[in-house]
Amino acid sequence: MPDYSWPAAEQRSLIGKRISRVDAPLKVSGRAKYTYDVTRPGMLFGKILRSPHAKARIVSIDISAAEKMPGVKAVHIIQQPGSTIQWAGDEVVAVAAVDEPTAEDAVRAIKVEYQPLPHMVSDAEPPAGAGEAAGPLGEDDIWDALDQMPPAEVAKQLGQYGVSFKVTEDLLEDMKKYDVPSEVIEAARKATYHEVKEGGARSSYQKAVEQTQGDPDKAFAEADVVSEGVYGLPVITHCCLESHGSTVEWPDKDHLFVHISTQNVSGIAGQMAEPLKTPAANIHIHQDHIGGGFGSKFAADRWDITAARLSQKAGGKAVRMMLERDAELEVAGARPSAYARVKVAAKKDGTITGWQSQSWGTGGPGGGGMPPIPYIFTIPNLRKQHTAIRNNIGPARAWRAPNHPQAALITMAALEDTAAKLNMDPLEFFLKNLDITGPRRDVYREEFGVAADLMGWKEKWHPRGQNISGNIGRGVGLSLHTWGGRGHESHCDFTLHPDGSVDIKMGSQDLGTGTRTCILIVAAETLGVPLEAIKLQIGDTMYPSSGGSGGSTTIGGVSSSTRRAAVDARDALFAKVAPSLSAQAGDLECVNGTVRVKSDPSRSLSWKQACAKLGAMPLTIRGNNPDKSKPPDLTNSGVGGVQMAEVEVDTDTGIVKVKKMVAVQDCGLIIDLKTAESQCYGALIMGISYSLYEEKIMDRTSGRMLNPDMQFYRLAGISDIPQLVVHMMTGKGYDERGVVGLGEPPVISPGAAISNAVANAIGVRVPFLPLTPDRVLAALSQKAGA
Amino acid sequence: MREDDDPKKPSQESSGVSRREFLKIGGITVAVPLVAGPRVVEAAGEPVKVYGPGKVPVELTVNGKKHALQLEPRVTLLDALRDHLDITGAKRVCDRGECGACTVLMDNKAVYACAVLAIEAQGKQITTVESLMEGETLHPVQQAFVDNDASQCGFCTPGFVVATKAFLDRHPNPTPDEIRRGLSGNFCRCGTYHGIQQAIAQVARKGA
Numbered sequence: 006m007p008d009y010s011w012p013a014a015e016q017r018s019l020i021g022k023r024i025s026r027v028d029a030p031l032k033v034s035g036r037a038k039y040t041y042d043v044t045r046p047g048m049l050f051g052k053i054l055r056s057p058h059a060k061a062r063i064v065s066i067d068i069s070a071a072e073k074m075p076g077v078k079a080v081h082i083i084q085q086p087g088s089t090i091q092w093a094g095d096e097v098v099a100v101a102a103v104d105e106p107t108a109e110d111a112v113r114a115i116k117v118e119y120q121p122l123p124h125m126v127s128d129a130e131p132p133a134g135a136g137e138a139a140g141p142l143g144e145d146d147i148w149d150a151l152d153q154m155p156p157a158e159v160a161k162q163l164g165q166y167g168v169s170f171k172v173t174e175d176l177l178e179d180m181k182k183y184d185v186p187s188e189v190i191e192a193a194r195k196a197t198y199h200e201v202k203e204g205g206a207r208s209s210y211q212k213a214v215e216q217t218q219g220d221p222d223k224a225f226a227e228a229d230v231v232s233e234g235v236y237g238l239p240v241i242t243h244c245c246l247e248s249h250g251s252t253v254e255w256p257d258k259d260h261l262f263v264h265i266s267t268q269n270v271s272g273i274a275g276q277m278a279e280p281l282k283t284p285a286a287n288i289h290i291h292q293d294h295i296g297g298g299f300g301s302k303f304a305a306d307r308w309d310i311t312a313a314r315l316s317q318k319a320g321g322k323a324v325r326m327m328l329e330r331d332a333e334l335e336v337a338g339a340r341p342s343a344y345a346r347v348k349v350a351a352k353k354d355g356t357i358t359g360w361q362s363q364s365w366g367t368g369g370p371g372g373g374g375m376p377p378i379p380y381i382f383t384i385p386n387l388r389k390q391h392t393a394i395r396n397n398i399g400p401a402r403a404w405r406a407p408n409h410p411q412a413a414l415i416t417m418a419a420l421e422d423t424a425a426k427l428n429m430d431p432l433e434f435f436l437k438n439l440d441i442t443g444p445r446r447d448v449y450r451e452e453f454g455v456a457a458d459l460m461g462w463k464e465k466w467h468p469r470g471q472n473i474s475g476n477i478g479r480g481v482g483l484s485l486h487t488w489g490g491r492g493h494e495s496h497c498d499f500t501l502h503p504d505g506s507v508d509i510k511m512g513s514q515d516l517g518t519g520t521r522t523c524i525l526i527v528a529a530e531t532l533g534v535p536l537e538a539i540k541l542q543i544g545d546t547m548y549p550s551s552g553g554s555g556g557s558t559t560i561g562g563v564s565s566s567t568r569r570a571a572v573d574a575r576d577a578l579f580a581k582v583a584p585s586l587s588a589q590a591g592d593l594e595c596v597n598g599t600v601r602v603k604s605d606p607s608r609s610l611s612w613k614q615a616c617a618k619l620g621a622m623p624l625t626i627r628g629n630n631p632d633k634s635k636p637p638d639l640t641n642s643g644v645g646g647v648q649m650a651e652v653e654v655d656t657d658t659g660i661v662k663v664k665k666m667v668a669v670q671d672c673g674l675i676i677d678l679k680t681a682e683s684q685c686y687g688a689l690i691m692g693i694s695y696s697l698y699e700e701k702i703m704d705r706t707s708g709r710m711l712n713p714d715m716q717f718y719r720l721a722g723i724s725d726i727p728q729l730v731v732h733m734m735t736g737k738g739y740d741e742r743g744v745v746g747l748g749e750p751p752v753i754s755p756g757a758a759i760s761n762a763v764a765n766a767i768g769v770r771v772p773f774l775p776l777t778p779d780r781v782l783a784a785l786s787q788k789a790g791a
Numbered sequence: 792m793r794e795d796d797d798p799k800k801p802s803q804e805s806s807g808v809s810r811r812e813f814l815k816i817g818g819i820t821v822a823v824p825l826v827a828g829p830r831v832v833e834a835a836g837e838p839v840k841v842y843g844p845g846k847v848p849v850e851l852t853v854n855g856k857k858h859a860l861q862l863e864p865r866v867t868l869l870d871a872l873r874d875h876l877d878i879t880g881a882k883r884v885c886d887r888g889e890c891g892a893c894t895v896l897m898d899n900k901a902v903y904a905c906a907v908l909a910i911e912a913q914g915k916q917i918t919t920v921e922s923l924m925e926g927e928t929l930h931p932v933q934q935a936f937v938d939n940d941a942s943q944c945g946f947c948t949p950g951f952v953v954a955t956k957a958f959l960d961r962h963p964n965p966t967p968d969e970i971r972r973g974l975s976g977n978f979c980r981c982g983t984y985h986g987i988q989q990a991i992a993q994v995a996r997k998g999a
């Protein structure tokens with residue numbers, strides 16, 4: 006059996022080193038082509054008329070003027086009169102015209118009459134008793150529930166409430182793949198199906214989770230301290246710099262060719278097939294580069310399907326349909342909000358004994374899931390209840406580490422408040438309770454040690470509010486996080502050519518995480534040739550399918566399928582070459598562009614000479630992940646990370662400045678240290694951004710987003726970036742775990758760490774993110790009044 | 792928000808219609824015949840050139856090459872580059888002068904190409920990210936971006952590269968504070984600012 010396992014540390018010349026991303030030269034020179042950059046012959050420009058109302062019935066639509074305009078090639082009504090709009094910015098009519106100005110004029114010429122209906126865009130605390138009893142579980146509810154309660158409880162709820170959708174074999178298969186316990190799979194299989202009427206008069210509030218464990222009443226009665234607080238973070242958007250969209254054409258009436266900005270190249274055709282009544286096999290998807298996704302680009306969206314319909318009406322000509330910035334922020338993705346009233350019970354020595362929370366939040370029309378609180382810490386006695394708010398702010402999408410940043414903020418802020426009440430250094434308090442953090446506890450312990458040194462925690466930490474000089478308060482805060490990150494299903498074709506060239510084809514995508522670079526590192530390391538010697542093609546449905554890039558699953562998937570293929574290809578080559586080196590295949594190795602005999606390196610062939618022995622035909626190997634027939638498992642699940650933040654707060658103006666952040670992170674075997682570190686730097690920066698600035702602000706009167714642009718939906722800029730320190734845990738205890746994903750974990754903790762640092766600096770908790778000056782001043786004046 | 796010495800302030804002198812004039816035109820209605828040359832009308836007591844509304848000939852000099860185009864006067868320099876010349880390095884993100892992804896050089900000053908009308912850019916030297924390379928060799932700023940991993944998805948990168956080059960041309964040895972102010976007109980969602988800071992330090996050390 007060939008040895009597929011990762012090479013040992015002393016044999017690695019590329020894996021784990023700092024290697025510059027291979028597509029960087031394309032990106033810095035403007036030659037990288039994104040979906041937005043694609044121009045097709047005779048291409049038309051699509052534009053969409055969007056609803057100005059958050060909730061309304063469409064009474065009538067008149068497209069006659071638009072249709073008559075010169076240059077307008079197609080008009081398509083997306084939602085017919087009689088339909089109900091559920092959020093502002095929802096798509097109503099689309100046009101395609103010869104150029105963009107004409108398409109804009111045509112949109113303006115369309116007349117739509119709406120009957121506005123009462124809307125709700127608030128996510129304020131639900132009135133007491135407002136929650137509708139839990140109903141049948143949707144598919145997302147099941148996955149959410151699996152995140153936050155024991156499997157037995159999920160199975161029980163499935164039995165009790167049934168499901169709101171038809172459970173398919175596909176779903177059950179998926180569950181198996183993600184190691185969902187069989188009792189839950191069985192319960193899902195047997196769950197009763199209840200039809201949920203679309204648009205029925207549902208309450209805006211739904212009780213999503215209610216759970217009691219241990220004896221919380223006793224824990225609170227016997228506690229030495231009880232800390233109470235309210236914490237939360239609002240809806241924010243993804244704000245991908247490349248907006249969502251596609252350029253779609255019908256080369257003939259049966260075939261569709263789609264350039265689309267997507268995290269899910271291999272999954273898009275299947276999604277377009279059904280609405281367009283075209284076999285997925287006839288749909289060709291292509292993407293070279295993507296300008297950001299962060300969880301919001303897995304679907305063939307309504308605008309993509311619409312582009313296909315416009316193209317159909319225009320005789321198959323390509324239609325470019327890229328969202329405008331306002332639409333991007335209004336409808337193309339949002340992270341659900343989460344708020345909670347929390348009580349924590351603890352003993353004098355710092356032992357956490359009880360948790361109680363009432364939480365709420367919104368993910369728009371679907372309500373949204375409950376963050377897994379208490380996060381990381383398995384508190385023995387707890388009672389928690391969550392209410393999901395369904396409203397008209399537009400749909401939510403997965404946002405980098407779905408639910409975790411919310412859970413981290415609520416939990417770590419509540420725990421830090423508890424430590425403050427105990428007059429304990431939070432570092433000491435967190436370390437004291439690490440025993441209830443599960444399997445990564447020793448990793449956290451080690452990481453806290455490293456982080457504390459890098460931050461200078463001992464010197465910098467003072468009890469709350471005791472490091473204020475003049476109008477400047479200084480403080481430090483910390484948080485910790487976890488994520489799964491097992492590699493997804495991935496396939497590739499790996500070809501050695503007799504002339505010595507090598508190519509890899511894989512239907513994956515590189516989000517800017519370094520996927521291309523990592524695939525090449527694995528292949529080059531295995532073959533002993535330089536990265537540049539291998540040609541890699543990704544981003545197309547002509548190549549073997551590879552999973553969507555979400556949940557930090559890409560690196561484990563693509564590195565594993567590549568490694569297996571590369572080992573098989575190498576060994577096949579050894580078999581062909583062995584006779585001419587008068588050796589056994591098993592005695593050969595490939596190093597530095599040669600194939601040679603391990604025990605006698607002087608007996609060697611150059612890579613080119615070796616490949617010539619393949620004969621006339623290239624050798625193609627399919628690599629797969631997972632592949633039980635080719636052990637070992639090369640990927641793993643479960644990482645731990647800790648972060649610390651240092652801030653300065655101006656108590657006169659309320660302005661928060663982050664001065665330093667430290668991230669210490671494990672992710673198993675690292676393929677490219679450089680891009681791994683970049684993930685962490687980027688996540689810290691994104692974390693500073695959502696901690697200080699980001700909020701999707703909804704106007705309660707009009708029901709519209711007030712800041713759908715980049716001036717008022719403010720991202721952190723270069724002037725907000727403090728000293729950043731990233732430390733990756735590598736070596737013994739880490740490397741042998743195999744490859745684990747890294748995209749999500751480091752973005753989880755910044756909100757909590759920064760919020761805790763601000764509380765430490767000014768002596769009072771600012772309950773909600775973003776930590777804007779008005780909120781800081783409000784908290785300070787409350788403290789002064791208290 | 793923008794610094795006074797900011798290179799991206801729309802230039803006052805231009806051969807076309809400045810944004811200020813443009814706003815004034817908004818207040819008057821004239822039936823404009825489809826002629827090539829601009830008409831001049833009186834608005835707010837000053838003569839103002841009027842183009843369009845149909846297509847007008849526009850000549851742009853991009854990366855040293857002249858291009859003759861027929862464009863509606865409302866077409867921005869950015870859209871002219873991207874959709875009419877297929878020069879797509881400059882990206883369209885906010886399309887209203889807020890993010891810097893569309894940054895190009897106009898007579899060696901960094902401008903937001905989405906905030907300049909194509910007709911305004913006539914007679915100017917437009918330089919885009921595509922022309923910074925010498926043959927296959929990256930410009931030192933580009934090389935520094937590669938070395939310091941200053942791009943992730945890369946969508947903000949061309950704008951940042953051009954803005955950084957323009958900035959370093961004027962501040963070859965910038966202080967951290969100058970960097971903060973000088974590059975605050977560009978945004979990155981992936982969070983590459985750390986790499987960009989390192990890249991700038993590398994160029995400043997070596998000299999561009």
Ligand code: FES
Nearest residue numbers: 886889890891905
């Ligand atoms: S696209 Fe021009 S500044 Fe944003």
Ligand code: FES
Nearest residue numbers: 943945979980981
């Ligand atoms: S690298 Fe993605 S936006 Fe900057």
